[in-house]
Amino acid sequence: VKRLMAEFVPAADEVHSLQTRKDPEGLLFQKIAEQGHYAGRVQPTNTRQGTYAAAPSGVLLGSINSNDPKRMADMLRQALAKWRSLPEPDKWLEGSLRPTPGRPEFHYPADGLVLRQTVRDLPRQNPPPDWRGTAWNKDYAWFRKEEARSLLPAELRAGSTQDVPRPLLVRLGRFNLMDTVRGQSFQYPANAIQRAELTARVERVVGDRVEVRLNGKMRAEQTGRWPIAGYRDMHSPSDQKRGYDLDLEGEAVWDRSKEKFTKFELVAAGSRWGATQYNGRSDDLGPAPIGYLFQLASDQPHDKVPPSEFHSYGWR
């Protein structure tokens, strides 16, 4: 598959946005998708998830929604054969596709703090013997420059401490500490955050290097009615509750001359309970152990993906 993929320019993107927007980028995707495997589908949902091989003009070369390597390789071979037989004028766009204004990528805080989040179940008795036993997921948390600096004491000397501003912790608690180990979930409402504490303590200062320890606690619980079993109960939501109770520990290094974190590691470990429609927990309501790791993201394109709940950040 990797060898075949070298014949393409590979991209990954969020499908709901692409299939609903009316800008040139969205319309080009919709043109491709409506020639593909889910063309016209409305039940059980109208999603156009999948992998699409296409000419830049929007001519579909092949598509599939599968992670089976053999089926994927077959699709790629057929797509390349179609590409080679396509008349040259049919391959290319008339004009060029310009970046779509308003995409969250344009808010990437290059001078702030970009954290990659990994989430997994922590060790437990009798984990499922299938993929769920080793499942993990990832996401991102973005902080503007002034937000990143506000994580630290105003005076950077050994022993000084700072309580991380509550709005930043609430954002983290609502948008990142969801249970997404096995799938997707939805953000917590602000009033679900019952405890949001994180203290930064300067341990040592050597030249421009400021070494910081982090520790705190986060707890949330939400009650309400929602489905928890994918398509099966999507039309019959029931009384539910979900939440987490986590301890936080971490280490960071702030570079005073660069005014940036050069190291940031934060672990949140504890328990979670409940389920949401697409997070695969309908038979695993807990409480059960879960852990999150936040680390500096790289500056590579695959690490510049916006947080999944960025639309609620309120950034303009």
Add this chain to the structure above:
Amino acid sequence: MQAILMSALLSLASPFSAREGVYEEWRDYLALKPAERSFEDVGWRGTFWSAVQEAERQRKPVLLWAMNGHPLACT
């Protein structure tokens, strides 16, 4: 054995309170392993439009992986 030890640590009042070094063990347990990061080697572009622009320049077709939730983040 490590999993059993870590499971026992979780039964404590705080998962970090047992002894020195527990934080580092959780950090290493949670971090993505090299095999789990192999998808990064593909060189995914993070937006559809950027791949279309590049495909035009390279005279290649586009391969788009589109999921509910960005495939390179939370999907």
